[in-house]
Amino acid sequence: MLIIGERINSSRQTINQAIKNQDAEFIRAEARAQAKAGAHYIDINAGSFVGQETEYLCWLAEVVQEVTDLPLSLDSPNADAVAAALEIVKGPAIINSISLESRRLAGMLPLIKKYKSKVVALCQSDEVMAATADSKVNIARQIITLLTGEGVPIRDIYIDPLVYPVATEGQSARNVLQAIERIMGLIPGVHTICGLTNISYGLPARRLLNRTFLVAAMSHGLDAAIIDPTDRELMASLTAAEALLGQDEFCARYIKAYREGKLT
Amino acid sequence: MLIIGERINSSRQTINQAIKNQDAEFIRAEARAQAKAGAHYIDINAGSFVGQETEYLCWLAEVVQEVTDLPLSLDSPNADAVAAALEIVKGPAIINSISLESRRLAGMLPLIKKYKSKVVALCQSDEVMAATADSKVNIARQIITLLTGEGVPIRDIYIDPLVYPVATEGQSARNVLQAIERIMGLIPGVHTICGLTNISYGLPARRLLNRTFLVAAMSHGLDAAIIDPTDRELMASLTAAEALLGQDEFCARYIKAYREGKLT
Numbered sequence: 180m181l182i183i184g185e186r187i188n189s190s191r192q193t194i195n196q197a198i199k200n201q202d203a204e205f206i207r208a209e210a211r212a213q214a215k216a217g218a219h220y221i222d223i224n225a226g227s228f229v230g231q232e233t234e235y236l237c238w239l240a241e242v243v244q245e246v247t248d249l250p251l252s253l254d255s256p257n258a259d260a261v262a263a264a265l266e267i268v269k270g271p272a273i274i275n276s277i278s279l280e281s282r283r284l285a286g287m288l289p290l291i292k293k294y295k296s297k298v299v300a301l302c303q304s305d306e307v308m309a310a311t312a313d314s315k316v317n318i319a320r321q322i323i324t325l326l327t328g329e330g331v332p333i334r335d336i337y338i339d340p341l342v343y344p345v346a347t348e349g350q351s352a353r354n355v356l357q358a359i360e361r362i363m364g365l366i367p368g369v370h371t372i373c374g375l376t377n378i379s380y381g382l383p384a385r386r387l388l389n390r391t392f393l394v395a396a397m398s399h400g401l402d403a404a405i406i407d408p409t410d411r412e413l414m415a416s417l418t419a420a421e422a423l424l425g426q427d428e429f430c431a432r433y434i435k436a437y438r439e440g441k442l443t
Numbered sequence: 444m445l446i447i448g449e450r451i452n453s454s455r456q457t458i459n460q461a462i463k464n465q466d467a468e469f470i471r472a473e474a475r476a477q478a479k480a481g482a483h484y485i486d487i488n489a490g491s492f493v494g495q496e497t498e499y500l501c502w503l504a505e506v507v508q509e510v511t512d513l514p515l516s517l518d519s520p521n522a523d524a525v526a527a528a529l530e531i532v533k534g535p536a537i538i539n540s541i542s543l544e545s546r547r548l549a550g551m552l553p554l555i556k557k558y559k560s561k562v563v564a565l566c567q568s569d570e571v572m573a574a575t576a577d578s579k580v581n582i583a584r585q586i587i588t589l590l591t592g593e594g595v596p597i598r599d600i601y602i603d604p605l606v607y608p609v610a611t612e613g614q615s616a617r618n619v620l621q622a623i624e625r626i627m628g629l630i631p632g633v634h635t636i637c638g639l640t641n642i643s644y645g646l647p648a649r650r651l652l653n654r655t656f657l658v659a660a661m662s663h664g665l666d667a668a669i670i671d672p673t674d675r676e677l678m679a680s681l682t683a684a685e686a687l688l689g690q691d692e693f694c695a696r697y698i699k700a701y702r703e704g705k706l707t
Contacts, residue, residue, distance in 0.1 A: 268604050344688065352688060382697065392687055398659035415648075415651055420655050425613045
């Protein structure tokens with residue numbers, strides 16, 4: 180399971196404040212904590228700062244790279260900001276995100292190819308925010324065809340089926356689970372990825388719903404997630420699901436996590 | 444989700460002792476606690492007492508029925524014990540369990556028909572303890588054909604795909620998940636049921652693995668489980684999974700459970 184640590188996001192109040200104050204040490208601590216907790220990528224987002232997004236995204240990239248060698252997830256629909264960040268990012272990055280929206284795609288595609296970036300692709304086009312499983316799979320198929328046609332390796336593509344709150348759309352989680360299973364079957368090597376927090380929007384005990392949804396999604400084939408790796412119970416659920424789903428040989432990582440006191 | 448409360452089982456030390464001592468109040472307290480925690484059936488098992496199983500199973504049935512109107516799950520492969528218990532059980536019961544093993548079946552089939560009992564049927568025959576998904580589905584199909592041919596309504600049949608420890612058989616959970624999905628698709632109205640505790644045998648933090656497995660199984664269609672309903676975290680996971688899977692209109696039960704302090 181590929182884990183993208185989601186905490187350094189300007190929509191969060193504390194991060195927003197830290198960016199505004201150029202509090203590098205606060206950002207560094209967030210990066211270190213997520214690396215220690217098991218993140219494979221560190222997501223950075225400065226989208227709340229219209230007009231200054233490019234400047235702040237680059238600042239975040241620099242600051243995070245001071246304390247970890249983990250690759251970055253560049254979280255922006257803005258090709259100019261992503262282009263500037265890619266200039267200073269050391270290793271390969273993941274671009275989070277593109278979609279079939281033509282304007283968004285036109286700016287990002289040259290970057291994906293130039294920097295051989297991995298890419299998160301949302302099941303979303305100019306006309307459609309995919310809600311049904313059929314619609315999600317349809318758009319996924321179009322994105323995969325387009326990206327592989329441009330020479331992007333299938334293993335670099337992470338399809339995000341879009342998650343809507345179950346409080347307002349009761350079949351939302353079911354549609355995502357079905358879509359994940361069908362997208363993973365479209366072509367060997369493709370990945371699926373989700374953020375979790377949308378699913379529980381408007382309901383209480385959200386962390387319980389989020390980790391329950393993660394387990395269900397993993398059992399349907401989800402192999403990447405944008406999550407908070409410092410959420411102890413979430414990571415325990417993820418570790419248990421990997422052991423159950425045959426993704427942890429001899430349950431070795433599960434037993435190690437138990438010995439380190441991470442499961443109870 | 445149908446919940447069969449598993450606690451009154453003679454393989455548990457405290458229950459074994461209570462049966463031996465004919466401590467009716469201890470058994471009553473276990474029945475009451477499970478009813479309060481949300482069980483729909485109370486399972487009773489006296490299988491540890493060879494030679495006295497019939498006597499003790501009937502005693503358990505009487506004692507439990509003193510404190511709850513919930514129906515009973517008669518947990519025995521012994522047709523004589525089940526027959527005697529059915530004589531004193533007030534309402535409809537569930538027989539737990541039969542299989543395709545010819546001796547077991549020969550004794551139980553007349554009881555199922557006479558008492559219009561529901562029945563748990565294991566994916567197991569004289570020759571096979573089904574391990575692969577194909578083998579589980581095959582035996583399930585044979586059992587369903589046989590039972591419906593005898594006039595048992597499909598809605599009264601609960602197929603148990605058999606769960607083996609993931610510690611010794613890494614694909615065990617995956618096989619069960621696939622089997623559940625395929626069995627639920629065989630014929631509308633059929634049910635699937637699991638015990639959970641086998642899955643985690645030999646591993647630490649077993650309750651975490653059990654509830655993680657329950658969520659994955661529910662997301663593949665499992666609609667009944669033999670569990671300990673007094674396990675608070677297990678029930679929270681179950682309640683969250685029902686909300687996510689569209690089995691809890693407007694998430695009303697989930698919100699009620701939250702208000703009652705059951706989710707955190």
